[in-house]
Structure formats: structure tokens, C-alpha cells
Amino acid sequence: xxxxEEKFLTVRIARQTDLQPLxxxxxxxxxxxxxxxxxxxxxxxxxRYIGNEDQQFDxxxxxxxxxxxxxLAVAAHHIETVPVLRDGELVELRPTYIEVIAVAVSAxxxxxxxxxxxxxxxxxxxxxxxxxDILQRPxxxxxxxxxxxxxxEISLRFCDRVGLxxxxxxxxxxxxxxxxxx
Amino acid sequence: MKRSIGYNVCMRTxxxxxxxxxxxxxxxxGVMRTDDAVLRTLRTNHALSxxxxxxxxxxxxxxxxxxxxxxxxxxxxxxxxxxxxKDLAQQLAQAATRVEAMKATRTLADAIEQQSADSxxxxxxxxxxxxELTTALxxxxxxxxxxxxxxxxxxxxxxASGRVTALNGVSATIALDDDLTPLAVPRELLREEDLDExxxxxxxxxxxxxxxxxxxxxxxxxDLPATDTSAEPLVDIYGTxxxxxxxxxxxxxxxxxVDSPPRHTIRRRRTKVTIGE
Numbered sequence: 001x002x003x004x005e006e007k008f009l010t011v012r013i014a015r016q017t018d019l020q021p022l023x024x025x026x027x028x029x030x031x032x033x034x035x036x037x038x039x040x041x042x043x044x045x046x047x048r049y050i051g052n053e054d055q056q057f058d059x060x061x062x063x064x065x066x067x068x069x070x071x072l073a074v075a076a077h078h079i080e081t082v083p084v085l086r087d088g089e090l091v092e093l094r095p096t097y098i099e100v101i102a103v104a105v106s107a108x109x110x111x112x113x114x115x116x117x118x119x120x121x122x123x124x125x126x127x128x129x130x131x132x133d134i135l136q137r138p139x140x141x142x143x144x145x146x147x148x149x150x151x152x153e154i155s156l157r158f159c160d161r162v163g164l165x166x167x168x169x170x171x172x173x174x175x176x177x178x179x180x181x182x
Numbered sequence: 183m184k185r186s187i188g189y190n191v192c193m194r195t196x197x198x199x200x201x202x203x204x205x206x207x208x209x210x211x212g213v214m215r216t217d218d219a220v221l222r223t224l225r226t227n228h229a230l231s232x233x234x235x236x237x238x239x240x241x242x243x244x245x246x247x248x249x250x251x252x253x254x255x256x257x258x259x260x261x262x263x264x265x266x267x268k269d270l271a272q273q274l275a276q277a278a279t280r281v282e283a284m285k286a287t288r289t290l291a292d293a294i295e296q297q298s299a300d301s302x303x304x305x306x307x308x309x310x311x312x313x314e315l316t317t318a319l320x321x322x323x324x325x326x327x328x329x330x331x332x333x334x335x336x337x338x339x340x341x342a343s344g345r346v347t348a349l350n351g352v353s354a355t356i357a358l359d360d361d362l363t364p365l366a367v368p369r370e371l372l373r374e375e376d377l378d379e380x381x382x383x384x385x386x387x388x389x390x391x392x393x394x395x396x397x398x399x400x401x402x403x404x405d406l407p408a409t410d411t412s413a414e415p416l417v418d419i420y421g422t423x424x425x426x427x428x429x430x431x432x433x434x435x436x437x438x439x440v441d442s443p444p445r446h447t448i449r450r451r452r453t454k455v456t457i458g459e
Contacts, residue, residue, distance in 0.1 A: 012458030016342060016359060023331060043324060051343070051359035062457065082428040084437045093436060097428075116453050131448065132455035143439060144448055163447035168435045177432075179439060180447040 002107070004122075006114035009072070011129040014050050014061040021071050022046045022063075027102040033149035037102050041074055045100065049076055056081070058140075060133055064126055072107040073122050075130040076100045079140060095143035095179075096134050098164075101126050127162050135182070142182035147175040195404040196341070196385055197310070198281075198322045199251045199290060201301050204401075205230070209260035211397075220260075229259045229271035231278035234288065236295035249301060251291050253278035255326060258336070261389070270334060277329035284325060286318035304376040307402040319404065338390040343403050346372065346382045354378070356386065371400050 014022070025041050028034035049061035059078040063071050080097040083090050103110070103122045112125040120128070134140060147170055148155045156178075159165070164178035206220045224230035233252040259274035281287055294301065294309050310319055344358040344365070354372055356365045365386065372378040383405040389397040428436070 010458055011455070023327075043327075044320070080428045082432050082436050083430060084433060084440050086440070093440060095428075095436070114453065117451055128451045129455050129457060131450065133457045136457070142444070143436070161449070163449045165447050166439065168432075171429060171431060179435075181439070181445045182448050 002110040003119070004066070004110055004112050006112055006117075006125070008067050009064055009112065009125070011062055011064045011126070014046060014063045014074075016050055018063055018071065019046055019050065022074070025071055025074065025102075026105045027074075029105060031152070033152045033155075036149075037100055040100065041102060045076065049078075055139075058137055060137070062126070062129060062133060064122070064129070066107075070106070071104060072110070073103045073126045074100060075102070075126040077130055077134060093143070094139055094141045095145055096137075096140055098130065098144060098146040101130065101158075123158060124162065127158075131182075143179060144182060145177050145179040148178055149174060150176050195310075195319060195323055196254065196343075197303060197306055197401070197404065198254055198287070198319065198326055199234075199294065199306065199310075200254050200257055200303070201306075202250060202252065204254075204303065205252060205256050205260050208257045209264050211264060224256075224260060224263065224271075224275075227263055227268055227271060229263045229268070229275050230256055231275050231282055234282055234291040236291060249295050251294060251301075253281040253287065253326070255281060255329060258330075261336075261339075265338075273333055277333065281322060281325050281329065284322060286321040286325075289318040290315060290322060302376055304402045307404045310404045340388045340390075341385055343383065343385045346377065346380055346384065349378065349380060356384070358386070367398070367400065371398070375400055375402060377402060 023042050026038065027041065028038040046061060049059045052059050057078045057080075059076070061074070061076045064073040064075075066072050076099040077096050078099065079094045081092040081094055084093045085091075101123055103126070107122050110122045111119045112122060113119045131144075134144065144164065146159065146164055148159060150156070159178040159180075162180070164180040166179040168177040168179060170177050202217060202221060205224070206217045209220050209224060221230065231253060233250050233256075236249050236251070255274045255278035259271040259278065262268075262271035262274060290310060293312065293315055294306055297305065297309050309315075342358045344356045346354055347357045347364070348355040349369060352369055353366045354369045356367055357363070358365060367386075369378055372382070372384075375384070377384050377400060383403050384400050385403045387399045387401065389399075391397055
């Protein structure tokens with residue numbers, strides 16, 4: 001198992017120059033739910049986020065790089081609006097959708113350590129950074145959700161650990177939604 | 183009108199189809215040769231696909247001349263041939279042929295042919311920005327990216343998209359999308375491509391010519407308009423059902439969360455995290 005000290009890792013907003021390395025980013029070892037994520041990251045996903053300053057959706061794509069600049073993990077979030085009643089009035093709630101957290105195959109079984117923090121997996125490290133980014137964004141309501149393939153037990157356990165604990169069916173039956181409160 | 187993240191997927195998409203003007207220009211680069219002579223050279227070297235022929239329509243359905251569109255990979259082939267890389271030029275032309283054989287490419291070409299005006303790149307970009315073409319555009323764009331990925335990269339080319347932010351006498355300022363770097367360009371370059379206005383979206387293409395010189399070309403890109411979220415064909419836009427957005431059907435569940443006391447379930451670390459821009 002590899003152990004990284006946090007100070008050697010950089011988490012930043014993805015740039016146009018990341019498109020090329022992302023096109024060959026590998027995060028799947030075969031399962032269909034991993035392949036789907038890999039295809040998204042190698043294909044359309046970065047184009048939805050990089051350079052997109054849409055204020056309604058506020059899309060944010062983060063990459064974690066090692067000292068040599070290699071992309072070790074990717075995370076993306078944006079606002080998805082949904083109508084709710086507040087004080088009898090229909091308003092648009094702006095929860096955050098975590099579209100993806102993906103760790104490179106080369107960075108699997110990696111632990112990240114930092115002072116005053118417990119050692120965590122690379123995926124949890126990206127979640128922490130993603131959360132920090134969400135908290136810095138304006139106009140977000142304090143709710144976070146993800147869509148998960150219910151066969152992917154690792155993802156479900158991950159959701160439990162980070163607090164995405166409320167489960168709801170998704171419109172597409174291949175996925176479920178997991179919700180949590182900030 | 184709400185803006186849809188789905189359609190923002192395609193913001194700043196390079197033109198997937200070009201006319202012979204763009205191909206000839208890429209090959210000729212200032213050398214005095216007729217268009218036909220350049221095309222003949224490309225064909226002789228198998229560095230040009232057949233393209234998509236069609237009839238341009240005027241008002242009331244009248245024919246308004248023939249039109250020929252080519253997959254943009256032909257332009258790369260022309261450049262490769264100019265650099266005397268015949269193998270690459272031929273591979274690019276073959277890739278262009280595969281893209282042109284796609285039904286989605288024909289859909290885009292048909293849409294262009296149905297407009298009655300000229301076939302300038304600016305007009306092509308405007309036509310291809312129509313929301314009903316988004317699915318076909320994405321499909322063709324992905325196919326071109328996939329074809330390029332299979333071929334040797336072109337280290338001499340750099341392409342960045344951006345927007346004209348200011349017009350200042352003889353020069354104009356462009357903000358590039360990657361980091362909003364301001365770039366000054368001659369306005370004449372913009373005028374030639376019908377891009378001489380604030381807000382025009384474009385791609386800047388640099389070709390390294392060696393000996394410390396580079397060539398800058400500007401061209402329109404496809405910028406898709408704001409679209410009502412409710413009209414969004416979600417699956418087509420994201421490519422997977424994974425990318426669906428929340429709908430009214432999700433409202434009762436979300437309402438129940440909002441109406442409940444805050445639970446603060448999301449784990450937070452003790453120390454601060456800094457995200458680099």
C-alpha cells in the first residue's frame with residue numbers, strides 16, 4: 001500500500017491543459033460501473049466543466065496531482081436545481097450534485113496522511129477537497145447528493161462513511177441517489 | 183430562460199465540418215496556387231476524403247448552387263502534407279472518410295445545406311449551434327476526437343478557445359477560456375472571419391513554424407445558446423443516464439429533507455483545505 005503525505009499532493013481546478021491527460025485517465029479495472037466513469041472522464045465530462053463559468057450550475061472539476069504532475073484522482077460537482085415549497089412559495093433549491101469521484105488505477109490502495117487528521121483513502125481525500133470547494137461556493141443550499149450504481153458496494157460504503165446516508169430511487173433504475181446534509 | 187448545463191457541454195466546440203476554402207488555405211499557406219491545383223495535389227496524395235456533396239437551398243425550396251463540405255480532419259491532413267508527412271496525411275483523410283460516413287455527420291451537413299446564405303465558417307457555426315443538432319454534433323465531435331487520439335499527436339499545433347472582449351482601434355483583445363489570458367490580435371484577422379465584434383466566440387490556432395516563428399489563425403467555434411432545462415434531452419447530452427438532472431418527481435423527497443431538522447451528516451475534516459485555481 002502506498003502512503004502519500006498530503007503536502008506532496010496538489011488539488012486544483014482542472015484546466016484546458018488537463019484535457020489531454022484526462023483523455024487517457026484510467027480508473028477502471030473492468031466492472032461496468034467503473035467503465036462508465038472512465039468513459040465519461042476520458043470523453044465528455046471534462047468538456048462540460050473546464051472553462052464553463054455558468055452561474056446557475058456552477059460546474060467545478062477538481063484534479064489531484066502528485067509531485068510529477070500525474071493526475072491521481074478526479075472529482076466533479078455542480079448545482080442541480082429542484083423545486084420545493086418554502087413558506088408556502090415554490091422556490092428552486094440548489095443542492096450540490098457530486099457527479100464523480102474517481103481514483104486512478106495507479107493510485108488505488110493509496111492512503112493520504114496529514115497532520116491532525118486520520119489517514120484516509122485517496123477517494124476520501126478527494127471528497128474532503130470537494131467538500132471544501134463546495135463550502136466556498138456561493139448560492140449553494142446545504143444538501144449534497146450523488147448517484148450510485150447499487151451493485152457498487154465500495155461506493156455505497158464510501159457514501160456511508162462520508163455521510164451520504166439517505167437513499168432514494170433514481171429516475172433511471174440503474175442508479176440510486178444518496179443524500180446528505182451539510 | 184434558464185441555462186442548461188447539458189447544452190454547455192458543447193460550448194466552444196470546434197467546427198466538425200469545413201469547406202474547401204479552409205482546407206486549401208491550410209495547404210497553400212501563402213503560396214500562389216489555384217484552389218483546384220491544391221485540391222488536385224491533395225487528392226493525388228490520397229490526403230483528402232470525398233466529402234459530403236449537397237444542394238444548397240434558397241427560399242421556397244429553390245436550388246441555390248452546389249455545396250461541398252468536408253470533415254475537419256481533412257484540414258489536418260492538408261497541414262500534414264504541407265509538412266511532407268504523407269503517411270499521416272493519408273491516415274487523417276481515411277479518418278475523415280469514416281467520420282463523413284456517419285449518419286450524424288450527414289444530419290449536420292443537411293442542416294447546413296438547407297440554409298440559403300453562404301457557407302462561411304461563422305455561418306456554419308451558427309447553424310450547428312441549433313439545439314436540435316446538439317446530439318448529432320456531440321456524436322461527430324466525439325468521433326473526431328477519438329480518431330485524433332488514434333493518430334500521432336501534432337506537437338506543433340496549439341488550439342485554445344475564447345471570446346472577443348474588447349475592440350481597440352487596430353487591435354482586439356481576446357480572453358482565452360483556459361485561464362482568461364488576454365491576447366491581443368489584429369482586428370483585420372477578426373474581420374476576415376466575420377468575428378470583429380465584442381462577444382464573438384472563436385478558436386485561436388497556433389502552428390509552430392520553426393526558427394522561433396508561429397502562425398496564428400482565428401476561426402469561429404460553435405457556441406450553443408441558452409436552452410430551457412425542461413426541454414433537455416438528458417440522456418443524449420450526457421451520453422449516459424447517469425447524468426440525469428433532478429426532476430419534479432424528486433421534489434417530494436427533497437421537500438421532506440428540507441422540512442426536517444438539519445442532520446449535518448456530511449463528514450468534515452478538522453483542518454482547512456485549500457483548492458488551487
